[in-house]
Amino acid sequence: MEKLVIRGGKPLNGSVVISGMKNAALGIIFGCLLVKDKITLEDLPLISDVKLSLDILRRMGGEVTENEDGSVVIDCTNAVGGISPCDLVKKMRASYYLLGAELGRFGRAKVGRSGGCDFGSRPIDQHIKGFEALGGVVTVSDDYIRIEAENGIRGNELFFDVITVGGTINMLLASVLAEGTTVIENAAKEPHIVDVANFLNTCGAVITGAGTDTIKIKGVKELHGCTYAIVPDMIEAGTYMIAAAATRGCLRIENVIPKHLESITAKLVEMGVSVDEFDDAIVVSAPDPLRHINLKTLPYPGYPTDMQPQICALLAISEGTSHLIEGVIENRFRYVEELRRLGASIDVNGKTATINGVSGLHGARVRAVDLRAGAAMVIAGLASDGVTEIEDIHHIERGYHDIVGKLKKVGADIEKVEIQTL
Numbered sequence: 001m002e003k004l005v006i007r008g009g010k011p012l013n014g015s016v017v018i019s020g021m022k023n024a025a026l027g028i029i030f031g032c033l034l035v036k037d038k039i040t041l042e043d044l045p046l047i048s049d050v051k052l053s054l055d056i057l058r059r060m061g062g063e064v065t066e067n068e069d070g071s072v073v074i075d076c077t078n079a080v081g082g083i084s085p086c087d088l089v090k091k092m093r094a095s096y097y098l099l100g101a102e103l104g105r106f107g108r109a110k111v112g113r114s115g116g117c118d119f120g121s122r123p124i125d126q127h128i129k130g131f132e133a134l135g136g137v138v139t140v141s142d143d144y145i146r147i148e149a150e151n152g153i154r155g156n157e158l159f160f161d162v163i164t165v166g167g168t169i170n171m172l173l174a175s176v177l178a179e180g181t182t183v184i185e186n187a188a189k190e191p192h193i194v195d196v197a198n199f200l201n202t203c204g205a206v207i208t209g210a211g212t213d214t215i216k217i218k219g220v221k222e223l224h225g226c227t228y229a230i231v232p233d234m235i236e237a238g239t240y241m242i243a244a245a246a247t248r249g250c251l252r253i254e255n256v257i258p259k260h261l262e263s264i265t266a267k268l269v270e271m272g273v274s275v276d277e278f279d280d281a282i283v284v285s286a287p288d289p290l291r292h293i294n295l296k297t298l299p300y301p302g303y304p305t306d307m308q309p310q311i312c313a314l315l316a317i318s319e320g321t322s323h324l325i326e327g328v329i330e331n332r333f334r335y336v337e338e339l340r341r342l343g344a345s346i347d348v349n350g351k352t353a354t355i356n357g358v359s360g361l362h363g364a365r366v367r368a369v370d371l372r373a374g375a376a377m378v379i380a381g382l383a384s385d386g387v388t389e390i391e392d393i394h395h396i397e398r399g400y401h402d403i404v405g406k407l408k409k410v411g412a413d414i415e416k417v418e419i420q421t422l
């Protein structure tokens with residue numbers, strides 16, 4: 001097992017290049033199951049969740065070739081449904097995309113229960129409602145979810161009760177090869193939804209409206225191969241924006257779509273951070289002190305829940321009292337206890353964290369309790385005096401490509417070291 005060791009207090013300066021978006025890549029990789037042809041994916045972030053997804057496709061009979069230039073060729077012509085490996089599937093949340101992809105390709109699905117970040121209960125009732133609307137009969141047992149569609153998958157209209165990223169992507173995957181037209185109302189609008197739709201359209205699907213509340217999918221008979229580059233990761237970019245601000249440094253963040261970052265930029269500017277936008281880059285720098293703000297996380301285009309722990313770390317060292325409301329995911333404040341070890345003053349009451357800014361944090365031993373919580377620990381460690389050790393870094397490695405290398409390049413004192421056991 002490894003941990004991160006950070007000697008904090010050094011401003012980050014220089015430029016960092018953002019990788020392809022995790023949450024788009026995962027939908028797209030499982031989407032390859034729908035295509036009996038070669039797909040070349042470019043700008044795939046080589047993070048552990050992506051490697052795991054590729055391994056799952058391999059174990060299902062897909063051919064996956066990782067090229068030296070970083071591109072990956074996936075050919076699922078000979079893939080078989082219903083045999084996804086439970087040991088791998090249960091390690092990640094996004095493996096639930098196999099349900100939509102198997103249903104779309106084979107007209108039936110059998111997939112083990114998925115894992116991922118532990119935020120307590122993470123229901124998939126809306127996914128199930130969607131599969132049923134398309135004609136699927138869903139059976140949920142302790143180990144597996146099975147879907148049968150004896151009369152085939154048929155397009156239908158569906159109104160989601162809650163806005164769900166995974167549910168929307170699963171409906172896209174399940175319906176692109178269905179007979180007739182599917183209409184999803186109250187669809188999620190995140191850039192990863194648009195990217196998955198763009199990928200499927202490049203393979204010959206007919207999807208319109210992705211990025212709005214209403215998505216229409218006109219079923220086609222088959223999809224064909226293509227070459228597709230994954231969109232840049234807005235959450236990785238946002239994380240480096242906050243790391244620049246927390247260390248009072250100046251970072252040029254390259255390979256971004258500034259429009260995707262608007263809600264993050266707006267809150268940072270409100271705190272006093274300077275953000276300059278260019279075509280595909282932004283420059284972030286911060287004066288001292290920064291101001292307190294109030295913030296609520298919301299589905300896109302609101303401020304993302306996946307950037308909630310990171311901004312909490314920044315607010316912990318900003319002047320005054322901030323209120324942070326988690327409006328998307330239950331129980332996403334487990335990391336607060338870890339920030340307190342570094343000297344932060346934060347009270348949590350239900351969905352609201354009240355953060356009383358302190359003048360500085362001090363190094364300590366902390367855990368990455370989940371992926372974005374781990375990113376918050378890195379940010380807090382970089383901004384702390386002394387040495388911060390972060391354990392359980394496998395969570396961080398699920399979502400941030402080469403975080404140590406990228407941070408070192410801009411002046412951070414950060415190492416990944418083996419944990420010595422007796």
Ligand code: EPU
Pocket residue numbers: 022023026093094117121122123124125126127128162163164165166167188305306328329330371372399
């Ligand atoms: N929900 C339901 N029923 C459902 C589906 C969702 O009640 O059938 C609720 C959830 O409990 C949650 C809310 O709706 O309260 C939103 O959940 P959503 O389905 O949008 O989340 P997800 O698809 O499971 C994805 C990302 C998460 C990100 C959320 C919200 C992937 C693989 N995961 O999860 O990413 O937090 O959307 O934007 O795309 C991360 O990258 O760190 C991460 C956790």
